[in-house]
Every structure is written in structure tokens, then in C-alpha cells.
Amino acid sequence: MSYLQADDMTQMDQATTAIEAYLQQHETKTLLRLLTCGSVDDGKSTLLGRLLYDTQLLFEDQLATLRGDSQRHGTQDGELDFALLVDGLAAEREQGITIDVAYRFFATEQRKFIVADCPGHEQYTRNMATGASTADLAVVLVDARRGLLTQTRRHTWICGLLGIRHVVLAVNKMDLVDYREDDFRAIAAEYQTLAEQMGIAHVMAIPLSAINGDNVSANSAATAWYDGPSLLEHLENVAVESPASQLGFRMPVQWVCRPDHGFRGYAGQVAAGVVEPGDEVVILPAGVRSHVERIVTADGDRREARQGDAITLTITDERDISRGDIIATTGSPPQVADQFAAHLLWMDDTALLPGRNYWLKIGTRTVTAQITEIKHKLDVNTQERLSAKRLELNEVGYCNLSLDQAIAFDAYQQCRELGAFILIDRQSNATAGAGTLAFALRRADNIHWQHLDVDRDARAHIKGQNPACLWFTGLSGSGKSTIANRVEKRLHALGYHTFLLDGDNVRHGLNRDLGFTAEDRVENIRRVAEVARLMTDAGLIVLVSFISPFRSERQMARQLFDEGAFHEIFVETPLAVCEQRDVKGLYAKARSGDIPNFTGINSPYEAPEAPELHLQTMAMDADALAQQIVDRVLA
Amino acid sequence: MAETGSLARSSHLKRLETEAIHIMREVAAQFADPVMLYSVGKDSSVLLHLLQKAFYPARPPIPIMHVDTKWKFQEMIRFRDRRARETGVKLIVYTNPEGVQQGINPFTHGATVHTDIMKTQALKQALDKYRFDAAIGGARRDEEKSRAKERIFSFRNAKHRWDPKKQRPELWDLYNTRIHKGESVRVFPLSNWTELDIWLYIYRENIQVPSLYLAAERPVVERDGTLIMVDDERMPLSAGEVPQMRKVRFRTLGCYPLTGAIESEADTLPKVIQEMLVTHTSERQGRVIDHDESASMEKKKQEGYF
Ligand SMILES: Nc1nc2c(ncn2[C@@H]2O[C@H](COP(=O)(O)OP(=O)(O)O)[C@@H](O)[C@H]2O)c(=O)[nH]1
Numbered sequence: 001m002s003y004l005q006a007d008d009m010t011q012m013d014q015a016t017t018a019i020e021a022y023l024q025q026h027e028t029k030t031l032l033r034l035l036t037c038g039s040v041d042d043g044k045s046t047l048l049g050r051l052l053y054d055t056q057l058l059f060e061d062q063l064a065t066l067r068g069d070s071q072r073h074g075t076q077d078g079e080l081d082f083a084l085l086v087d088g089l090a091a092e093r094e095q096g097i098t099i100d101v102a103y104r105f106f107a108t109e110q111r112k113f114i115v116a117d118c119p120g121h122e123q124y125t126r127n128m129a130t131g132a133s134t135a136d137l138a139v140v141l142v143d144a145r146r147g148l149l150t151q152t153r154r155h156t157w158i159c160g161l162l163g164i165r166h167v168v169l170a171v172n173k174m175d176l177v178d179y180r181e182d183d184f185r186a187i188a189a190e191y192q193t194l195a196e197q198m199g200i201a202h203v204m205a206i207p208l209s210a211i212n213g214d215n216v217s218a219n220s221a222a223t224a225w226y227d228g229p230s231l232l233e234h235l236e237n238v239a240v241e242s243p244a245s246q247l248g249f250r251m252p253v254q255w256v257c258r259p260d261h262g263f264r265g266y267a268g269q270v271a272a273g274v275v276e277p278g279d280e281v282v283i284l285p286a287g288v289r290s291h292v293e294r295i296v297t298a299d300g301d302r303r304e305a306r307q308g309d310a311i312t313l314t315i316t317d318e319r320d321i322s323r324g325d326i327i328a329t330t331g332s333p334p335q336v337a338d339q340f341a342a343h344l345l346w347m348d349d350t351a352l353l354p355g356r357n358y359w360l361k362i363g364t365r366t367v368t369a370q371i372t373e374i375k376h377k378l379d380v381n382t383q384e385r386l387s388a389k390r391l392e393l394n395e396v397g398y399c400n401l402s403l404d405q406a407i408a409f410d411a412y413q414q415c416r417e418l419g420a421f422i423l424i425d426r427q428s429n430a431t432a433g434a435g436t437l438a439f440a441l442r443r444a445d446n447i448h449w450q451h452l453d454v455d456r457d458a459r460a461h462i463k464g465q466n467p468a469c470l471w472f473t474g475l476s477g478s479g480k481s482t483i484a485n486r487v488e489k490r491l492h493a494l495g496y497h498t499f500l501l502d503g504d505n506v507r508h509g510l511n512r513d514l515g516f517t518a519e520d521r522v523e524n525i526r527r528v529a530e531v532a533r534l535m536t537d538a539g540l541i542v543l544v545s546f547i548s549p550f551r552s553e554r555q556m557a558r559q560l561f562d563e564g565a566f567h568e569i570f571v572e573t574p575l576a577v578c579e580q581r582d583v584k585g586l587y588a589k590a591r592s593g594d595i596p597n598f599t600g601i602n603s604p605y606e607a608p609e610a611p612e613l614h615l616q617t618m619a620m621d622a623d624a625l626a627q628q629i630v631d632r633v634l635a
Numbered sequence: 636m637a638e639t640g641s642l643a644r645s646s647h648l649k650r651l652e653t654e655a656i657h658i659m660r661e662v663a664a665q666f667a668d669p670v671m672l673y674s675v676g677k678d679s680s681v682l683l684h685l686l687q688k689a690f691y692p693a694r695p696p697i698p699i700m701h702v703d704t705k706w707k708f709q710e711m712i713r714f715r716d717r718r719a720r721e722t723g724v725k726l727i728v729y730t731n732p733e734g735v736q737q738g739i740n741p742f743t744h745g746a747t748v749h750t751d752i753m754k755t756q757a758l759k760q761a762l763d764k765y766r767f768d769a770a771i772g773g774a775r776r777d778e779e780k781s782r783a784k785e786r787i788f789s790f791r792n793a794k795h796r797w798d799p800k801k802q803r804p805e806l807w808d809l810y811n812t813r814i815h816k817g818e819s820v821r822v823f824p825l826s827n828w829t830e831l832d833i834w835l836y837i838y839r840e841n842i843q844v845p846s847l848y849l850a851a852e853r854p855v856v857e858r859d860g861t862l863i864m865v866d867d868e869r870m871p872l873s874a875g876e877v878p879q880m881r882k883v884r885f886r887t888l889g890c891y892p893l894t895g896a897i898e899s900e901a902d903t904l905p906k907v908i909q910e911m912l913v914t915h916t917s918e919r920q921g922r923v924i925d926h927d928e929s930a931s932m933e934k935k936k937q938e939g940y941f
Contacts, residue, residue, distance in 0.1 A: 019905040022912070023835060031647050100802060102783040103776040105829050112647050114827060126804040130786075133806035255660045259693035267690075269657050298691035310656040310690070323664050347804045361809050364664070422809045429813040431803040 021221035029107070033114045033237060035131040037159075038141030039151035043172040046208035047141065048104060048117050051232065054217040055106045100124070103129035110236045120151055125394040126347035129158055129434060133420075136240040137166040139231070140191075144207070145178045147187050153194060154380045154394075160198035161396065161436065163412065166240050167195060169205040170231060174211055174223065181225045186362045192607060197383060206231055206237070221445060247415055248329030248588030249281070250274035250408075252320060252363035257312050265296055265312040266321055272410075273329060274306045275313070283319055284326045284408035285336045288589055290315040324365030326408040326418070334408040334418055337440035340401040343412075344371070347390040348425060348432035353390055358432065359424040362404065363417060368404040387418045391433075400441060404601070412436035459539035464498045467536035468633055469561055473554060473608060474571035474584060475600050477578035479625075483571060484545040487627035492634070499535055501528055503546040516597040522553055529557035536565060541633065549605040569629065570611040573618065575600050648836050652685065655824035657808060658787060659771065661688040662822050663696050665812035666769040669822075670727070672758075673699040675711040676888040677774030678825060680718075680844045681833055685824065686771075687722060697771070698725035702761060704753035705730060706741060707888035708866050714845045727765070731757035741892045749890070759795050769813060770850055771822045777829045786827045793817035834908045847885045848907060850899040854878035861895035 036044045051281040104115040116131030132138065138159045142152055159167060169191050177183045188205035195203045198478065206215055207223050214220035217232040229237070250271045257265040275281075279292045293304040296312040305311045313327060328334055346352045352371060360369035376385040377397040391397045412419030423433035446575070460467050470487065472480040481502055488500050503524075507514070511527055523550055535542045548554050558566045578600070579587040590598035598601040609615075615625050615630060652682060661668045671686060673679045680861045702714055711926060719726035731739075734752045741749040764768060776783045786802050788810040804809055825833070855862045855871075856878050863870075865878040870892065872878070883896035884907070901907040 016903070016905040019838065019908050022840065022908075029647060031650060100784045100799065102780075103827065104783065105777050105827075127802075130804045130806055134808075254657070255664045255690075257690065257693050263692060265692075267660055269653065296692065298688040308650070308653060308691075310653045310660075359813065361811070364661075416807065420807045421808065422804075422806055422811060424811055424813055429811070429815065431805070431811045434804065434806045 029110065029112050031112045031114065032238075032240065033135050034115070034135060034137040034139060034235065035101075035116040035128075036120050036134040036139045036141065037118040037128055037131070037144075037155040038120060038170075039143070039149040041144045042141040042146075043122065043210045044117060044120065044141050045091050047139075047170065047172065047208070047231075048115060049564055050210050050213055050216050051115075052104065052106055054232070055108060074554065096116075096120075101127045101412075108232070108236055111253075111295060113235065118155075122154070122394060125154060125158070129162070129165075129345055129347065132158055132164060133434070135162075135164055137235075137238065138164050139168045139169065140168050141170045141172050142187060142191075144171050144173045144183055144187065148194065149593075150160055150381050154189075155193075156194060156200065157198055157378070158395065160195075160200050160346065161345065162444065163192045163416065163436075165200060166202045167200050167204070167236060168231065168234060169203055170208050171205060172208045172210050174207045174214060175209040179207070179214075180220045181223075184226075187267065190620075198484070202238075204228070204234055206234065227386075227607070232620045239370045247272040247410065248332045249279070250276040250326055250328040250334055250418060251275070251311075251313070252365070252416070252417065253327060254364045256322060263314070264318075265294075266327060267312045268310075268327075269417075270305050270309045270311065271363070272306050272307050272415050274304055276304045280329050280330045281315065282330045282333050283321050284328055284333060285406045286320070287336075288319055289330060290317040290319055292316075300421060323361070325382065326363065328408065334410045334415075335440055336406050336408050338403045338406040339441040340374075340403075340409075341375075341399045341438045341441060342398050342399055342435045343396070343438065344391065344423075344433050344435040345396050346393060346433050348428075348430050349393055350425065350430075350432070351390040351392050352397075352423075352433060354399075357426060359426060360401075360421050361424065362407060362409065362419075362421040362437075365407055366406045367407060370402055371399045373400040378516045387478055398438075399435075401435070401437075409437055409440070411439055454596055455539045456539070459537070463539045465496050465539070465541060466565075467539050468543070468565050468567060469532045469536055469557075470567045470629065470633065471532075471545045471548070471554065471557060472543065472549045472569045472571055473611075474572060475575060475578045475605055477581050477583055477596075478571045478573035479622060480545045480547075480571045482622050483615070483617075483629070484543045485624050486622055487629050487633075488543055490626060490630050494630075494634075496541055497539065497542065498541045500543045500545065501532060503528075506546075513603075516595075518550075518597075525553040525557060529560055530556070533560040536561065547599050547605070549599045549603065551606045551608070554608065567611045567613065567629075567633065568608055568611040569615065569617050570608045571617060572607070575614075578617070642784060648832060648839065650693060651825075651828050651832060652688075652836070654808070655685045656689040656825065658810070658822060659686060659697070661810055661812065662771060663767050663782055665689065665810075666820070668765065668767050669771065670698045670762075670765065670767040671697050671699045671767040671771040672773070673701050673715070673726070673843065674773070674888070675701065675707070675715045676773070677837060677848060678775070678846050680842050681771055681825065681828075681836060682771065682773050682786075682839060683718065684842045686724065692824050695724050699728055699769075700727040700761060700765075700770075702757045703728050704731045704749070704757070704890050705735065706749070706753070706780055706892060707840060708847055708864075708891045708894075710845050710847055710890060711888055714843075718843065727761075729757060729761035729764070730747065740869070741890060746893050750893070753890075756857065762795065762819065767819065769812075769820045769822055771824060773825050774823045775828050775830070775833075785823065785826070787823055788812065789821045789823065790814070795819070797821075799928075830917045831908075831911055834904075834911060838904050838908060847887060847888055849904070850882050850884040850902045850906075852880045853896065855882050855883055856883050862898070863894075864891055864896055866891040866908040 036048055038044055085607045100119060102117045104117060106113050117133060118128040118131040140150060140152060140155060169188060171184050171187050184207045193204055206228060207226055208215050214222050217230055219230050250273060251268045253266045254268040257267050264597045275292055277292050277294055280289060280290055282289050293314040293316045295305050326334060326348055354371045354373060357368050357370050360367050370459060374388045377388040377391060377395050379386055388397060410418040410600060419437045421435050422431055425432045472484050474480050484500055488498050491498050511524050514524050528544060528546060532542045532544050554568060586595060589595045590601040599605050658840060671682060672721045731753055739749055774782055786805045789797060790803055791797060854865045856865060856876055862883055881898060884899045884901060885894060885896055888894060899910060901910045
């Protein structure tokens with residue numbers, strides 16, 4: 001038994017020559033991906049069936065089935081019902097509507113076409129988006145009698161959202177308005193305005209009758225007033241190539257290839273730009289750099305790879321690279337961010353709620369995401385921006401988006417591969433939303449970060465306490481640390497979660513680079529205040545025992561905390577007493593000039609004007625003072 | 636060092652190839668136990684070729700599985716085993732044991748029962764047995780109307796059923812691969828290929844396919860207007876029925892008693908392609924099984940037929 005292999009066929013017979021010639025022609029054909037959409041019953045299925053028929057892509061047996069089906073289910077009194085050719089699902093036939101996007105293929109001498117035939121009903125908008133996401137051009141149908149409908153606007157809006165720049169407005173059923181030019185012109189003009197609003201640059205309006213074939217593949221005598229191309233002629237010739245992308249090389253890592261210890265490659269599809277061995281690249285979001293060593297493919301190593309190529313890269317250094325990382329040019333790499341403004345189409349029966357966690361897939365990376373705020377949703381019919389607390393099925397909105405980790409990205413307008421994302425429901429695994437990144441938000445702009453699942457209140461709640469900052473201020477040796485220490489012991493014994501920040505200790509670590517100049521004292525306090533605030537965010541009761549001699553710094557610290565969470569405790573002991581105690585021998589040194597800028601001696605202490613607590617250590621013992629503080633904090 | 640493969644980089648076929656490679660890599664990266672269904676036909680040959688390309692220089696991390704009904708053309712089995720050896724890809728062969736015990740065959744039980752038990756049920760059993768969470772198949776959208784509507788990553792519930800009304804939206808090339816335990820996904824990397832694309836790609840890439848696709852003198856009998864090849868002695872012949880040698884080839888390969896041959900002079904690959912260009916019969920007509928209503932494929936698919 002022999003097996004067939006093209007190699008074996010050395011005889012260059014006639015067929016081979018013919019096939020070579022055909023292949024040559026076939027290979028140079030361009031590909032146009034388009035979708036057909038519009039309201040239900042405007043005649044999409046009929047039009048597409050007509051296109052397939054006219055380009056003679058129907059096989060004899062398909063025609064036979066069609067004749068049979070036309071008799072049985074047809075709406076054309078037994079005439080060929082082209083819609084039946086493309087309405088594939090039994091459920092659709094029964095209802096006579098198209099519920100899911102169907103892909104159709106045909107070719108002419110010039111081009112190959114993949115058509116996504118999209119459903120008209122509003123409840124199937126998500127299916128329409130599925131078809132639109134991969135299309136270069138949209139054919140939007142309208143019924144010449146009915147003009148623009150809600151679905152026409154919705155579909156046009158989604159085309160705009162997904163970046164489709166070419167639309168054919170197919171004004172169908174012209175036979176039913178006696179091929180009147182005025183009717184056609186009015187609809188075309190209205191649509192032109194709409195398309196402009198939605199950022200669609202190129203609109204071609206064509207008067208048609210799908211049923212009769214007028215202006216479908218050839219110009220019709222019935223519309224002598226129309227001097228534009230037929231639909232097919234336009235589809236064959238329209239130039240949809242996007243202006244050459246200005247972006248440099250970038251490739252999401254899809255799969256790490258490690259057949260043995262000697263080889264480690266990163267497989268992916270080039271999203272933009274050109275890459276060559278020797279190019280310096282950066283791996284994002286980590287930001288480490290290396291150089292491209294080889295561009296590996298099963299057809300041999302390449303000297304370069306460009307947008308669209310599926311390749312495997314090796315690099316010159318050992319780097320920790322995994323799926324989801326982006327390998328990019330160092331010249332103009334994508335940005336890295338974790339907060340975005342984004343357009344969103346909601347596609348799930350369960351509404352989108354801000355603050356809820358979803359999986360977000362972008363490129364080859366999957367992260368956790370939440371919508372922090374819906375800026376507005378859009379009434380597709382009126383273009384009105386409405387405020388919204390949620391997005392329901394098929395609604396479109398403009399949102400702020402927050403991720404649990406930073407990612408490398410480009411704006412969708414610049415690069416679809418690095419700017420498009422889907423949201424996946426974490427319970428049902430449904431593909432719940434589709435969106436496009438507009439731009440990164442600076443972190444400070446994002447006032448809604450408290451949508452974090454575990455926030456400050458949650459952390460405090462689990463500890464069963466109200467976080468607070470007890471800020472002890474007073475001269476060196478006044479008793480701050482002694483009292484603070486006793487307060488902490490008591491709170492701890494009562495089961496509270498505390499932490500004591502002591503000036504001397506902090507100066508050994510976090511602030512060991514700081515001296516005692518006025519600037520350094522300010523910075524000393526600023527850092528400690530920030531740390532104390534983080535600790536209260538963590539739910540703790542924080543005790544800060546710092547001389548903190550300046551009013552303005554204590555004020556600055558106070559402003560970091562909520563009302564009632566900051567307790568300024570002035571521990572007052574007369575300078576003379578402190579100097580007399582001089583536990584650490586510092587006053588003596590200061591007096592002898594060994595310590596410059598010592599508070600109370602050669603640097604001022606600004607006593608608090610209105611502290612929450614004013615303790616006079618000469619009046620009571622340390623335990624009693626500590627109890628006073630505990631009582632106040634727990635009140 | 637080859638600058639490019641044999642395909643022009645900008646060609647339609649190159650775009651289809653790249654898309655298929657992207658899809659296969661997604662499967663390898665996102666599923667724990669993927670498999671590729673291998674039916675020995677031309678589409679499977681293309682899939683196997685793409686599988687090797689996608690993971691080069693590594694051996695494909697995805698095994699291939701053939702559901703053997705025991706009624707395949709003999710050449711298919713030999714071809715299958717040889718290709719597995721040559722490529723080094725792991726091959727799993729599964730046959731429904733109960734079906735074998737009950738002696739299910741297309742003659743006494745009919746095409747529908749045979750296909751259901753030995754193919755549809757067998758496939759479900761195999762997927763359950765090996766707990767595959769993703770199965771790559773070679774179906775194309777140009778084959779049949781309900782396939783024209785199927786996603787590239789097509790969700791199946793724990794009972795392997797496809798719900799055409801609840802398909803996940805599928806935008807860009809961002810495939811949702813999340814499933815719960817027991818559920819699975821069928822993946823169709825050749826969705827956007829046409830039959831002609833398949834043949835041109837086979838020719839361009841020099842891919843091996845069984846010689847049953849080429850016209851040769853073969854012993855056939857005519858049943859209800861369909862030419863059936865007598866591939867072994869199990870084929871029951873009615874009294875006086877004598878197999879005739881005719882020059883035929885096959886457009887699809889399956890169980891020999893259920894696969895119609897067409898008369899043809901195309902005994903080389905280019906001639907087959909040339910015949911295709913002038914053909915007026917679509918490929919599924921050769922499958923005895925789909926003849927009745929055109930909704931039948933959708934029904935079978937809902938029940939788990941591939
Ligand atoms: N008179 C006329 N009827 C049409 C034309 N195109 C479609 N139809 C009819 O309009 C109805 C809806 O068509 P169909 O293609 O199913 O619409 P779809 O829902 O957009 O796919 C059917 O009864 C068609 O026969 C046309 O150009 N002229």
C-alpha cells in the first residue's frame with residue numbers, strides 16, 4: 001500500500017502546474033473579515049445567502065437541500081429562500097430568527113472573505129460583539145421602509161467601540177419603496193451623522209434589494225440614479241489596512257518551551273512591530289532586560305519576525321519569564337499600570353457590580369480585577385450619558401478599572417492585542433464582559449481604592465477594636481516612654497492589638513539616616529506618622545512616643561488620621577525635673593555642648609495648645625496616668 | 636537557514652496557520668489534561684502537523700486519541716500507527732468495550748445506532764476515563780450549518796452536551812478557558828479553514844495523508860446510490876452482488892461501510908485539488924450518516940458527537 005506524499009509526485013503534470021498557478025494567485029489574495037448586522041428582519045440572512053449564490057459557492061447538494069427546506073420552512077411561497085442557507089440552528093429555524101453569529105466563507109478573484117453573520121435581536125447583542133471583534137468592516141443593514149432603528153444604533157455603537165473604521169450601510173428592500181432615491185438619501189444622510197458621532201470614519205451607503213439581487217453583485221437598472229459600486233464590488237476593492245502601526249516590537253508570552261535543559265524558549269504571537277536577533281528587549285511588567293538570541297520556528301530560524309507571526313524566542317540571559325509576561329522593545333515599550341479608564345460591554349445576565357472581583361484576561365495574562373466606578377453608561381439610542389450603579393446585560397459603560405497587579409498594556413486604539421480584555425465571572429465562569437483600555441489612571445486619581453475587599457474597617461472588625469494613634473509628646477526624660485509602655489501592657493492584657501513606636505528605637509532603624517536638624521526632625525516625624533497611619537489601617541492601636549517638639553509636625557501627623565482616631569497626649573514634666581532625673585545622661589552632655597540642638601536646652605519645645613490629654617507627671621504616679629489614658633481610649 | 640517556511644508570510648493560509656498555532660498553545664498553557672482527537676483523515680493530518688509546529692522544538696505536550704469503531708478502513712489504522720511512531724506523539728486508542736461485546740456493526744444495527752454507540756458514546760467514555768478537560772478537534776465552520784455557528788472554544792457540560800443557546804461570547808483571540816470540575820471544552824483550531832484551504836495547505840506543507848484520498852481502482856458495491864468500498868470480508872453481499880473495480884477516491888474517511896466513494900480520475904494531489912475547484916457536491920454528502928434532515932448534525936452535536 002502506498003502513502004501519498006507531495007514529495008513523491010515528481011512528475012510536474014498539468015494539474016501540478018495549474019495548482020501552482022492557482023496557489024500563487026490564491027496566496028496573494030487579501031483577506032477581508034466582515035460582519036453583517038442590523039435589526040432583525042432587515043434581511044441579513046437573505047443578503048448573505050444571495051452573496052453566496054451570486055459568487056457560486058453553493059454546492060449542488062446544498063442547493064438541493066435548500067430547495068427542500070424552502071418548500072418546508074420557507075417564507076417565499078416555495079421560491080428559494082436564501083435566508084435558510086445561513087440560519088443554521090434548529091431553534092433559529094423554528095423562530096425564523098438568527099440567534100448566533102454564523103461564519104461564512106466565500107472568495108472572488110481578488111479576495112477571500114470571512115463573514116460573521118450577526119444576530120439582530122437585542123438579547124443577542126453579545127453574539128454580535130463576538131462577530132464584530134475580529135472584523136475589519138461592517139455591513140449594517142436597514143430596511144428602506146423603516147430606516148434607522150435602535151439596533152442599528154446599538155450595532156453601530158459596538159462597531160465603533162471595537163474600532164471598526166469601515167461601514168457599508170446597506171439600505172435593503174428598496175423594491176418595497178419603489179427604488180425611490182429620496183428615501184435612500186434620507187436614510188444615508190441620517191446614518192452619516194450617527195457614524196460621525198461614533199467615530200466611524202468611512203461609510204459607504206448602497207441601495208439594495210437582497211431578494212432581487214439589485215446592487216448586490218452588479219449594479220441594477222432599477223436604481224439608475226445610483227452611481228456607486230455594487231456591494232460585492234465595494235467589498236472587493238475597499239482598502240481597510242490600518243495605517244502602519246507606529247509601535248515597536250511587543251509579544252505576549254504564551255507558552256514556555258523547555259524540551260530539555262539546553263533549550264528555553266518563549267512562544268507567542270508578535271502583537272506589534274519587528275524583532276531581530278540581537279535586539280535589546282525588556283520583559284514586562286518586571287522591567288528586566290536582555291537580548292534576543294534566536295527566533296525559532298518549525299520552518300527554521302528566522303532573521304526577523306513581525307506583527308502576526310507565531311514564533312519562539314530565545315534570549316541571551318537567564319531570566320524568570322513566564323506566561324503572561326510581555327517581551328518588548330526597549331525603545332518604546334508598553335506602559336505598566338494597574339488602574340485604567342476603560343469602555344465596557346456587559347454580556348452576562350448577572351449585572352456588573354462595582355467592587356466585585358472578576359477574572360480579567362488580557363493578552364495571555366489573567367489577573368483579578370474590579371470596576372471601581374462606573375463613570376457613566378450610554379443610552380445607545382440617544383447617545384445620552386447616564387449615571388449608573390451597575391451595568392445590566394447588553395449595556396455599555398465607561399468605567400474605572402483596578403487590577404490586583406500591574407500589567408503591561410497599550411491603549412486599544414494603538415494595539416488591540418494589548419488593549420482588549422474580557423471579564424470572567426468567578427462563580428459561573430461565564431464570559432461576562434468585554435472591554436477596551438483607554439488609558440492608565442495615576443494611582444492618586446483613583447479615589448476609590450477602598451473597594452479592596454479587605455479594608456481598614458474589616459481589619460479592625462476582626463480584631464474587635466477601634467484603631468487609634470496615641471501620640472505622646474514631651475521633653476526628653478518627661479516619662480513618655482514609661483507611661484506609653486504601661487498603657488500598652490494594660491491594653492495587651494485586655495486583649496487589644498497594639499504597637500509601640502519609640503523615638504529612640506525608630507532612630508536605630510527606619511530613621512537612622514536622620515540627624516537632629518530642624519529638617520531632619522520634620523522628616524523624622526513625617527515618617528513615623530506615616531508608619532503609624534499604616535498600622536492603624538492594619539487595625540492596630542498605635543502608641544507613638546516621640547519628643548516631637550514642633551506644633552506643625554504634630555498637626556501634620558494629626559491630619560493623617562480620621563476624626564477621633566488621633567489622641568495627642570502631652571506628658572508635662574518641668575525641664576528642671578527632667579534635667580535632674582537625666583536617666584540617659586543627655587542633659588549633662590547637652591549642657592556641656594556635646595549635643596547640639598537638644599530640645600529644651602538649645603532647641604525649642606513648643607507645648608501643645610489643645611491636646612486631647614494633658615498629663616502632669618508631678619501630680620500622679622505613672623500607673624494612675626496610664627489608667628487615665630486606657631479609660632479614655634476605650635471609652 | 637530558511638528565511639520563511641514554504642508559505643508566503645502574508646498569505647491567507649499563513650494567517651490560518653498562525654491562528655491555529657495560537658489556539659493550540661492556549662490549550663497547552665491553560666488546561667491540565669488536554670487531548671487532540673485524531674480521526675486519521677485529512678483534517679486530522681493537518682492538525683497533527685500544526686501540533687508539531689506549535690510546540691517546536693519540543694515534542695507536543697498534548698497526546699492524540701483515536702476512537703476506533705473497529706470498522707475503519709484498514710489503511711487508516713496502518714497509517715495512524717505509522718504516523719504516531721514517526722512523530723513521537725503519544726497515541727491513545729479507545730474502543731467502546733460494550734459495543735464490541737454486543738457486536739455492534741453498521742449492517743445489522745444501522746448507521747445511526749452504530750455511530751451512536753461506537754463513536755458518540757465511545758468518545759464520551761474515553762473523555763471520562765482519561766478525565767480530559769479539553770479536546771482539540773478538526774471541525775470546520777464551512778462543513779455544515781450548525782458548525783458555522785460554533786465557537787472556537789466550545790463549552791461542554793459535565794454530560795458533554797453542547798447548548799447552542801448558551802454559547803460563551805468569544806471576542807478577539809481572548810479565549811475563556813475557565814471551567815468547573817467535570818466540564819470540558821472542545822477546541823476547533825481549523826474553524827476558519829475551508830475544505831480547499833485544507834487541501835492547499837497539505838500540498839504546500841507536504842503533509843502525509845492516507846492514499847484513500849487519491850483515485851485508484853477499488854472494489855465497490857452500489858448501495859442506495861452510494862458507492863461503498865468492500866474493505867474486508869465482513870461486508871455482507873446480497874445474493875448475486877459482485878464488487879466491481881472502479882476508479883474511486885474518498886472525500887472524507889470514516890467507517891468504510893458508511894463512507895461513500897466518488898468516481899474520480901484524480902490520482903495525484905494536484906488533481907484532487909483541481910477537481911475540488913470545479914466540484915459541485917459538498918463534502919458531507921459522502922457521509923451516509925448526515926443524509927436526512929439538515930438539522931441532524933446539530934442534534935448529534937448536542938448529544939456529544941464531535
Ligand atoms: N421585499 C424584500 N424582502 C426582503 C428583502 N430582503 C429580505 N427580505 C425579507 O425580509 C424577511 C427577513 O429576512 P431575513 O434575511 O431572514 O432577515 P434577518 O433577520 O436580518 O436575517 C424575509 O421574509 C425576507 O424574505 C428585500 O430586499 N426585499
